[in-house]
Amino acid sequence: MYSRMLVLHFPAEIVDKPIVCNLVKDFDLRFNILKATILPGKEGIMVMELSGHPKNFSKGLKYLREQGVEIKTIGQEIQRNDERCMQCGLCTAVCPTQALFIKRPEMEVVFAADKCSGCELCIAVCPPRAMEIRRQSQVAI
Ligand code: SF4
Ligand code: SF4
Known part of the structure; x- marks a missing residue:
């Protein structure tokens, strides 16, 4: 099982789409959301721990990027x-x-x-x- 803490930035245009749920349904990943908030500019930020098989993990991240989500690891x-x-x-x-x-x-x-x-x-x-x-x-x- 591979697991990482991620910070996801959702542009305002996609903030109300059920993108994160598809990580479970389509990629067999598990997530634990630590914080989700909408900023004054209407963009969303979500802090989560994402886990799963490494292959699925990569596919899931690719899917998020294709939807317009910016992904950062906790490296700062x-x-x-x-x-x-x-x-x-x-x-x-x-x-x-x-x-x-x-x-x-x-x-x-x-x-x-x-x-x-x-x-x-x-x-x-x-x-x-x-x-x-x-x-x-x-x-x-
Ligand atoms: S860092 Fe200090 S000034 Fe900034 S929000 Fe927190 S308590 Fe307030
Ligand atoms: S950056 Fe660190 S201190 Fe600031 S809200 Fe996130 S976890 Fe808390």
């Missing part, structure tokens, strides 16, 4: 600029892996980099742009 590093962070907590509502969480009772927003999947959802919601990407390790597949 996210960091927080602590000087910019104003501790508003917005990022904790979108983080699928709880890498960003509120520590109680201090009510401090903590970033645990070792739990980060690199999905970038926090970047879109952070008002002062405190969450940053180290681009050199991002891998599109």
